[in-house]
Amino acid sequence: MWAEGESEGLHTLGIVVVVCSSLKLLHYLGLIDLSDDKIEDELEMTMVCHRPEGLEQLEAQTNFTKRELQVLYRGFKNECPSGVVNEETFKQIYAQFFPHGDASMYAHYLFHAFDTTQTGSVKFEDFVTALSILLRGTVHEKLRWTFNLYDINKDGYINKEEMMDIVKAIYDMMGKYTYPVLKEDTPRQHVDIFFQKMDKNKDGIVTLDEFLESCQEDDNIMRSLQLFQNVM
Amino acid sequence: MAAGVAAWLPFARAAAIGWMPVANCPMPLAPADKNKRQDELIVLNVSGRRFQTWRTTLERYPDTLLGSTEKEFFFNEDTKEYFFDRDPEVFRCVLNFYRTGKLHYPRYECISAYDDELAFYGILPEIIGDCCYEEYKDRKRENAERLMDDNDSENNQESMPSLSFRQTMWRAFENPHTSTLALVFYYVTGFFIAVSVITNVVETVPCGTAPGSKELPCGERYSVAFFCLDTACVMIFTVEYLLRLFAAPSRYRFIRSVMSIIDVVAIMPYYIGLVMTNNEDVSGAFVTLRVFRVFRIFKFSRHSQGLRILGYTLKSCASELGFLLFSLTMAIIIFATVMFYAEKGSSASKFTSIPASFWYTIVTMTTLGYGDMVPKTIAGKIFGSICSLSGVLVIALPVPVIVSNFSRIYHQNQRADKRRAQKKARLARIRVAKTGSSNAYLHSKRNGLLNEALELMGTPEEEHMGKTTSLIESQHHHLLHCLEKTTNHEFIDEQMFEQNCMESSMQNYPSTRSPSLSSHPGLTTTCCSRRSKKTTHLPNSNLPATRLRSMQELSTIHIQGSEQPSLTTSRSSLNLKADDGLRPNCKTSQITTAIISIPTPPALTPEGESRPPPASPGPNTNIPSIASNVVKVSAL
Numbered sequence: 001m002w003a004e005g006e007s008e009g010l011h012t013l014g015i016v017v018v019v020c021s022s023l024k025l026l027h028y029l030g031l032i033d034l035s036d037d038k039i040e041d042e043l044e045m046t047m048v049c050h051r052p053e054g055l056e057q058l059e060a061q062t063n064f065t066k067r068e069l070q071v072l073y074r075g076f077k078n079e080c081p082s083g084v085v086n087e088e089t090f091k092q093i094y095a096q097f098f099p100h101g102d103a104s105m106y107a108h109y110l111f112h113a114f115d116t117t118q119t120g121s122v123k124f125e126d127f128v129t130a131l132s133i134l135l136r137g138t139v140h141e142k143l144r145w146t147f148n149l150y151d152i153n154k155d156g157y158i159n160k161e162e163m164m165d166i167v168k169a170i171y172d173m174m175g176k177y178t179y180p181v182l183k184e185d186t187p188r189q190h191v192d193i194f195f196q197k198m199d200k201n202k203d204g205i206v207t208l209d210e211f212l213e214s215c216q217e218d219d220n221i222m223r224s225l226q227l228f229q230n231v232m
Numbered sequence: 233m234a235a236g237v238a239a240w241l242p243f244a245r246a247a248a249i250g251w252m253p254v255a256n257c258p259m260p261l262a263p264a265d266k267n268k269r270q271d272e273l274i275v276l277n278v279s280g281r282r283f284q285t286w287r288t289t290l291e292r293y294p295d296t297l298l299g300s301t302e303k304e305f306f307f308n309e310d311t312k313e314y315f316f317d318r319d320p321e322v323f324r325c326v327l328n329f330y331r332t333g334k335l336h337y338p339r340y341e342c343i344s345a346y347d348d349e350l351a352f353y354g355i356l357p358e359i360i361g362d363c364c365y366e367e368y369k370d371r372k373r374e375n376a377e378r379l380m381d382d383n384d385s386e387n388n389q390e391s392m393p394s395l396s397f398r399q400t401m402w403r404a405f406e407n408p409h410t411s412t413l414a415l416v417f418y419y420v421t422g423f424f425i426a427v428s429v430i431t432n433v434v435e436t437v438p439c440g441t442a443p444g445s446k447e448l449p450c451g452e453r454y455s456v457a458f459f460c461l462d463t464a465c466v467m468i469f470t471v472e473y474l475l476r477l478f479a480a481p482s483r484y485r486f487i488r489s490v491m492s493i494i495d496v497v498a499i500m501p502y503y504i505g506l507v508m509t510n511n512e513d514v515s516g517a518f519v520t521l522r523v524f525r526v527f528r529i530f531k532f533s534r535h536s537q538g539l540r541i542l543g544y545t546l547k548s549c550a551s552e553l554g555f556l557l558f559s560l561t562m563a564i565i566i567f568a569t570v571m572f573y574a575e576k577g578s579s580a581s582k583f584t585s586i587p588a589s590f591w592y593t594i595v596t597m598t599t600l601g602y603g604d605m606v607p608k609t610i611a612g613k614i615f616g617s618i619c620s621l622s623g624v625l626v627i628a629l630p631v632p633v634i635v636s637n638f639s640r641i642y643h644q645n646q647r648a649d650k651r652r653a654q655k656k657a658r659l660a661r662i663r664v665a666k667t668g669s670s671n672a673y674l675h676s677k678r679n680g681l682l683n684e685a686l687e688l689m690g691t692p693e694e695e696h697m698g699k700t701t702s703l704i705e706s707q708h709h710h711l712l713h714c715l716e717k718t719t720n721h722e723f724i725d726e727q728m729f730e731q732n733c734m735e736s737s738m739q740n741y742p743s744t745r746s747p748s749l750s751s752h753p754g755l756t757t758t759c760c761s762r763r764s765k766k767t768t769h770l771p772n773s774n775l776p777a778t779r780l781r782s783m784q785e786l787s788t789i790h791i792q793g794s795e796q797p798s799l800t801t802s803r804s805s806l807n808l809k810a811d812d813g814l815r816p817n818c819k820t821s822q823i824t825t826a827i828i829s830i831p832t833p834p835a836l837t838p839e840g841e842s843r844p845p846p847a848s849p850g851p852n853t854n855i856p857s858i859a860s861n862v863v864k865v866s867a868l
Contacts, residue, residue, distance in 0.1 A: 012573050013611045071271060075239020078332075097244045110247050127243070134246035142249055149250045170251060194254055215253055224252045224259040228245050 050083035052124040062128050063136030069128065076124055084121040087111050101175030109169060113149040135228060140212070142225050147211050158206040163191045275313035276327070281320040282313070289330050296354040298330065322349040329355065337364040343371040381648060382655070401479035418535070421472055425531050428465040431458055432525050466502045469495065469528075491534060498528040541645060545638040552637075556630040560597070563626050567593045567619040574612040581608065597623025674723060676709050 026032045052058065058069055077083070079093060087108065094107035114122045114130050133141045148154070152162045167187045174182065198206045198214045215221045252259070274290070276283040276298075293299040308315045316323070322341060326349065329335040337346065337360055350357050360368050395403070404414035435451030435458055451458050473495045480486035501521040533539040546553065568589035575583040582605045583589045592605040596619050607616045716722050 007577070010611050012570065013614065071239075072242070078239060093240050094244065094247075097241070106250075110250065113250075131243060131246050134249050135242070143253075146250055146253055150253075167254060170254065190254065190256075193256060198253075211253075220255070220258045221253055224255065225249060227252075227259055227262050228249065230262070 050123050052083070052128075058125065058128060061125075062132035064128065064132055072128060072131070073124060076127060084123050085127070086121050090114075090122065098173045100177065101173045103173045105165075105169035105172055109149060109152065109166060112152070113145070139216070139222070139225055143212050143215050144208070147208050156208065158211070160191060160195060160204060163194060163206075164188065167191050167194070276323075277308075277311070277313045277315045278318055278320045278323045279316070281323075283323065283327055285327060285330070292330060292333075293355075298326075298353060300354075302354070318352060319345070319349060322346060326350070326353050326355065329359075334361040335359050335364075336361055337368040339367060343368070343375050347372075378651070381651060398479050399481070401475065402481060405476055405479060417472075421468065422532070422535050424465050424468045425528055425535075427461065428469075428525070428528050431461050431465075432528075462502060465528075466499050469499045469531075473499070491531075494527055494530045494533075497524050498531060501525055537645065538642075541642055542638070545634070545641055548641070549634045549637045552630045552633045556627070559626055559629075563597065563622060564590055564593045567597070567615065567622075570615050571607065571612060571619070574615050575607055575609055578608045578612070583607075583612075593619060596620045598627065599623060670723070672705065673709050673712050676705070677713070677723070680709075 023032075052073070055066055055069060058064075059066055062069070064072070076085075079085075080089060085093075090111045091104045091107040094110065095103045097103070111122065112118070114126055116126060116129075130145070133145050137145070147158070150158045150162060150166050152165060164187065167190050171182065171187050171190075176182070195204075195206070197218070198211055200210045200214065271286050271288050273284050274287050276285070290298045290303075297303055303314055306314045306316055321338075322345070325336055325338060335355065335357075347357065357368065403410055404417070408414045408418035436449050438447045439450040439453045440447075473492070476492070476495075477483060477486060486492055501524050504521055533543060568586050571592060572583050572586045572589045575581045575589075583592065589605075592607075595602050595605075596616060599620060601620075607613050712723065
């Protein structure tokens with residue numbers, strides 16, 4: 001029926017049709033994705049919102065007055081309108097106070113110290129509780145909080161590696177341009193001095209009691225803990 | 233540190249407790265918070281709209297008006313609020329800046345109004361947030377261009393006196409409307425370009441046959457005539473090119489510019505043709521060169537702004553044109569391949585190869601459809617129809633972009649032209665406003681004198697002749713009056729001034745021409761020659777210094793009344809000498825008392841032209857300004 005040449009042309013047509021329909025079938029089956037509407041998926045994650053408990057409850061739980069809580073909440077909500085801080089935002093905020101160096105590691109440890117329930121986000125209650133301890137708490141409470149900060153894996157003991165990480169993070173915040181110039185082993189020396197002071201039984205780890213005892217012996221530390229009494 | 237996170241500073245400081253056990257040295261003392269006030273709400277009343285915010289919010293940016301003590305100047309004790317008599321709409325944006333740390337630029341706001349408000353509140357526009365920064369910069373650039381246009385045209389009006397011959401020539405070339413010679417040159421070159429293009433075209437038309445030979449093109453039949461025409465045109469073009477080269481401020485840049493390249497390309501073939509002999513080998517190349525003569529038509533772009541805009545548009549749409557070309561090429565290759573294989577089998581098919589199919593694809597996609605190549609197989613026809621449908625789409629896509637670009641540039645040019653055309657009207661309006669205010673002063677002065685005269689004469693009625701002036705106006709007039717008294721000159725209007733000029737020139741008194749005291753020596757001679765110019769200059773006091781000093785103890789004062797007929801009196805207890813006519817300094821012989829005259833009084837422009845410092849008179853004499861009416865005053 002068809003002339004010989006015609007059949008070649010029809011072959012071409014047939015091949016094209018088959019290829020297109022197979023692509024469509026694969027897309028329909030979900031094996032390949034021909035469409036590019038991935039953008040909408042990412043929007044849903046950030047819409048988490050949280051409201052804190054009432055003002056009276058917070059006032060009862062912390063050592064702040066109502067007014068102070070109001071001021072704190074206003075600042076908190078300004079930076080984090082959704083009511084929770086995630087680690088990224090926390091790091092960004094903290095980094096703005098230390099423009100010279102890299103504050104991300106220390107902010108990371110801080111975040112985990114604030115986030116007592118390890119949920120990955122800090123709510124206003126957590127924030128205010130921690131601040132209450134730091135600014136209005138007893139010496140004992142402050143030291144306990146600091147111990148908690150240093151104990152990265154929360155096992156109740158501080159070992160040299162954890163301390164090394166913390167001290168390194170603190171030195172990172174200084175940045176590169178310091179006087180005298182920062183040497184490689186300065187953090188290590190610092191940690192050694194710390195352990196000499198804190199580790200009573202020289203077993204290589206510092207427990208909470210050792211920590212509390214050593215700090216209370218040191219006048220400098222005692223005095224400096226009272227430094228931020230009037231911050232609010 | 234961004235002010236937005238200032239609220240988190242207590243947290244950062246509290247977190248510093250984490251460093252304490254690690255530290256080896258004692259910590260510095262914390263700064264004492266002396267003025268620890270409870271945070272309070274403050275009310276900002278901006279033109280009646282009340283905004284309220286915390287004090288600490290405003291104090292985030294201490295180097296702005298609201299953040300510093302500068303706002304205390306605006307504090308209203310009675311209502312205990314800060315009152316600003318400014319635009320509340322823009323204030324909304326300003327206050328949001330304090331609250332969020334980001335400054336936004338609203339699109340509906342005029343750029344200069346916005347800039348003014350920002351300057352008032354002490355905020356630098358550079359901190360506008362990224363979201364609005366592009367828009368702000370665009371609007372600001374447009375505004376700056378508009379101002380620059382205005383300034384340029386203004387500067388062009390005042391001809392810079394010291395243009396060299398070369399510079400005048402260049403200006404004449406670039407802007408034909410500057411002088412008639414430039415205009416003539418412009419039209420002559422345009423005419424010759426047209427002549428040249430037409431001769432090129434007519435050369436190839438077949439003219440009637442010479443008897444016994446085949447039909448010849450006109451160029452060969454009347455070769456001498458055409459050669460002469462060509463020579464003449466090339467002469468003109470060469471001269472023009474050399475003149476432009478001579479006048480160009482930067483010859484190197486001129487040589488590299490597009491227009492000069494076109495000029496060179498247009499005249500080169502002729503010279504090359506002169507140089508080359510009628511060698512058979514090169515004549516083929518020579519014929520090709522003649523094609524370049526058609527480039528002369530591009531010389532018209534100097535004469536037509538539309539052509540220039542078109543060229544500029546094409547240049548600015550280069551990326552869109554490139555995209556169009558690229559997508560067309562892709563489509564052509566695809567369809568040519570498909571058509572070739574579809575038509576491969578059919579007998580006597582014109583689609584001999586893929587490149588041969590290119591021609592078919594191009595003709596089909598641009599919907600030309602010559603019909604010299606047609607598919608014969610069914611598959612070929614199917615693909616051919618798909619090809620023509622997609623051709624329409626592919627071409628239609630980038631074209632609106634180019635069109636809109638052209639339209640935008642064209643309208644910008646239109647706007648610039650319109651602005652220039654309206655500029656005269658605008659300047660006239662400004663001038664009228666200025667003279668209006670100055671005339672108001674003169675008018676009120678006359679009325680003032682009239683009032684005083686009437687008071688003197690004791691006519692109680694008609695005390696306030698003429699228009700009653702507002703308080704502001706009267707204060708302004710008082711100010712101008714003080715200035716008159718300070719400089720001992722008076723304001724008069726233009727006609728008065730010109731009259732005086734004419735009279736002083738008629739007098740031809742030598743000393744009137746000599747500049748004496750003033751610091752502007754050249755002004756007297758120029759006062760009348762410059763009469764045509766609107767900006768008038770103040771002539772100096774014409775009396776020689778010696779004469780003036782000798783008159784210092786004189787007691788007679790001449791004061792000019794500005795309008796002769798209406799003024800029947802003058803200031804306190806004066807005798808009006810009606811129409812003294814002659815220049816007072818002619819009368820020096822007959823008057824023993826002082827005639828301290830300054831022949832041509834200052835003309836008025838409200839900006840206050842520079843005035844010569846008056847000769848320091850004695851305390852009881854005033855040096856008046858005088859025109860035709862001279863009033864003698866006894867100065868005691």
